[in-house]
Amino acid sequence: MTTPNTEDAAAAGKPSRVLVLNSGSSSVKYQLLDMDDRSRLASGLVERIGEETSRLVHTPPAGGGEPRERTGRIADHDEALKAAAEELAADGLGLDSPDLAAIGHRVVHGGLRFTEPTVVTDDVLKEIERLVPVAPLHNPANITGIRTAQALRPDLPQVAVFDTAFHTTMPEYAARYAIDVETADAHRIRRYGFHGTSHAYVSRRAAELLGKEPADVNVIVLHLGNGASASAVAGGRCVETSMGLTPLEGLVMGTRSGDIDPAVTFHLKRVAGMSADEIDVLLNKKSGLVGLCGDNDMREIRRRVDEGDERAALAFDIYVHRLKKYIGAYAAVLGRVDAVVFTAGVGENSAPVREAAIAGLEELGLAVDADLNAVRSGVPRLISPDYARVAVAVVPTDEELEIATQTFALVDN
Ligand code: AMP
Numbered sequence: 001m002t003t004p005n006t007e008d009a010a011a012a013g014k015p016s017r018v019l020v021l022n023s024g025s026s027s028v029k030y031q032l033l034d035m036d037d038r039s040r041l042a043s044g045l046v047e048r049i050g051e052e053t054s055r056l057v058h059t060p061p062a063g064g065g066e067p068r069e070r071t072g073r074i075a076d077h078d079e080a081l082k083a084a085a086e087e088l089a090a091d092g093l094g095l096d097s098p099d100l101a102a103i104g105h106r107v108v109h110g111g112l113r114f115t116e117p118t119v120v121t122d123d124v125l126k127e128i129e130r131l132v133p134v135a136p137l138h139n140p141a142n143i144t145g146i147r148t149a150q151a152l153r154p155d156l157p158q159v160a161v162f163d164t165a166f167h168t169t170m171p172e173y174a175a176r177y178a179i180d181v182e183t184a185d186a187h188r189i190r191r192y193g194f195h196g197t198s199h200a201y202v203s204r205r206a207a208e209l210l211g212k213e214p215a216d217v218n219v220i221v222l223h224l225g226n227g228a229s230a231s232a233v234a235g236g237r238c239v240e241t242s243m244g245l246t247p248l249e250g251l252v253m254g255t256r257s258g259d260i261d262p263a264v265t266f267h268l269k270r271v272a273g274m275s276a277d278e279i280d281v282l283l284n285k286k287s288g289l290v291g292l293c294g295d296n297d298m299r300e301i302r303r304r305v306d307e308g309d310e311r312a313a314l315a316f317d318i319y320v321h322r323l324k325k326y327i328g329a330y331a332a333v334l335g336r337v338d339a340v341v342f343t344a345g346v347g348e349n350s351a352p353v354r355e356a357a358i359a360g361l362e363e364l365g366l367a368v369d370a371d372l373n374a375v376r377s378g379v380p381r382l383i384s385p386d387y388a389r390v391a392v393a394v395v396p397t398d399e400e401l402e403i404a405t406q407t408f409a410l411v412d413n
Helices: 008-012 077-090 124-128 139-152 166-170 181-186 194-207 261-271 276-285 288-293 296-308 310-334 344-349 351-358 369-373 399-412
Strands: 017-023 027-033 039-045 055-059 068-071 100-107 159-161 219-225 228-234 238-243 338-344 390-394
Touching: 017 139, 017 399, 027 077, 027 338, 027 399, 039 077, 039 369, 039 399, 055 077, 077 139, 100 399, 124 139, 124 181, 139 159, 139 288, 159 261, 166 238, 166 344, 181 344, 194 219, 194 238, 194 338, 194 390, 194 399, 219 310, 219 344, 219 369, 238 296, 261 276, 288 296, 288 310, 296 310, 296 344, 296 351, 310 351, 338 344, 338 351, 344 351
Parallel strands: 017 100, 100 159, 219 338, 338 390
Antiparallel strands: 017 027, 027 039, 039 055, 055 068, 219 228, 228 238
């Protein structure tokens, strides 16, 4: 346990740094940011926690040299966070610093109660725990991350930033499944949506790119990473999103099927004799692009398509067809669309996906300029021609910066 020296704190002025932790079941990603200028001081990833082949990769501040790597067993999240803290300390950025204002945690499922970032109390932790049945893979890891950070700096505010929060503004008719109401309510079955931190950040940055206030624009955000989701954002508020009770619903993803007829699951049980767990693994880990063609990296799929590989071509077409259906559906939901925005690994980098998803949607006012689409850049940019009625944009997401911003806003008083 470390507590900051109060004399140091007074000398250093107001603490302005935020540590962001994204704890998965066997990994921890961390970033230390300075909120005075929103700069990234250092970052890292610990993966394969609990295995003999654990690995920590730490990226020091600019000018601090090459990324450093540690290999060898890291037993648990506690050890992982301590190792990360040692790396940060080696850069002069120790977590005992009085400059640290708070630790912000990505928490995947906040249910209906958490509509905003929330300072963690015992009661808040209990509620995150109560939501484990609807997020069995994610929430336990998030809780472990919070507990570990609390032990490291018990004096600091720990802030939970929920993936579901941005979607809690969805109207009831969008959030409810058309199933028996009593059964749904008894088991908290409804559409929650995920990637909310990214959808919130990207929709705001898209409004900036258009030179407008978020309240004045309607945007469709396509977060296309290994996990993928779409959202319809009207005047800064989410009104519809493609993920549901779990992240399985919606778009075709790297390893998830997205939308299927729910009867496929009964069929697999009755006809193929599969258990619920086996079907879960099939649909979440062995479907989507990987199930269709054996690869889930869009770069590799495009390389195969260019070489004439038919399976890869069909996988690409299925992926893009689903995207188009969602763009059309969300245009109908919003009534008026100001921008369609691509983000995350595929959305930010794959010009062929962007081109194919927008192709043929001229009737909706959508078009992509081939030259603008081909530009590789890390900044928000328009890729639609001047004549297009609706803007098409690429806006790099930054979930860690958004978590840090929301965390700091809550504790900076
Ligand atoms: P994310 O989950 O946002 O990190 O996105 C990861 C995915 O982005 C990978 O699985 C790839 O499919 C895709 N990706 C990353 N870089 C590129 C690239 N240069 N071109 C096409 N797809 C990419």
